[in-house]
Amino acid sequence: MTAPRLKEPQIPSGRTRHNAEKWSWVFMRISGPLLLVLIVTHLFVNLMTGDGINQIDFAFVAGKWASPLWKIWDFVMLVLAMLHGFNGMRLLINDYAHRAGLRKVLHALLGIATVVIIVLGSLVIWTFDPCLGTDPSLVPDFCKDLA
């Protein structure tokens, strides 16, 4: 005996969601543990090793991003964290913004913020110039050889 098949719930526009909420759940389950590893390592390397927060300046960032590994690391962390946060905030908006108009506005703001931050962050990582600026004391030593 099989249970009767229910018609898929329809959203007002008539499009079907094709398990969108299931995929949102799967994404949270996969990105969560990945982000734990990415972020705890990020915090450990930047705040616990060396002089901790006191070591962080332009030259420190340039030193890290001289390695493609850290560029990819930070890029993956940026994208996963923003999408994970976007999805979490989307669910909170669904829970707490009861008026349809308000929900729409908040979802739109959230979407814009997410896209802007991912695009900006990606551009910063992939167009980074370690020898930027005019003060040689603020950039890594290898910039002298390039000048």
Next chain:
Amino acid sequence: MWMWVVHRVTGVAIFFFLLIHVLDTALVRVSPEAYNDVIGSYKTPIYGLIESGLVAAILLHAFNGLRIIAVDRSTWALRHQKQLVWAVWILFAVLMAPFLWRHLGHVFGGA
């Protein structure tokens, strides 16, 4: 129930920090001076305390997230979910203690 509240509150806090953190890091594309200025203010005691709260939020959210996954996936974890809440807090405390020792040492001078 309380862990559900903790998960939501820490999640929102981390999200807004993330927006700010990408914007401040983006200053490396403006000039070394602009970046060093802003990061310099993060090395002050008041920001040191805020950063500690932020790291606390991240660790709690992360370990509680693992607990949620475990409780969903295994009936053993479901039966022991109360003890797992304790495990989250113990793991949190065990990692926060050395973090605070070192980070606050850096921020307040000395170490």
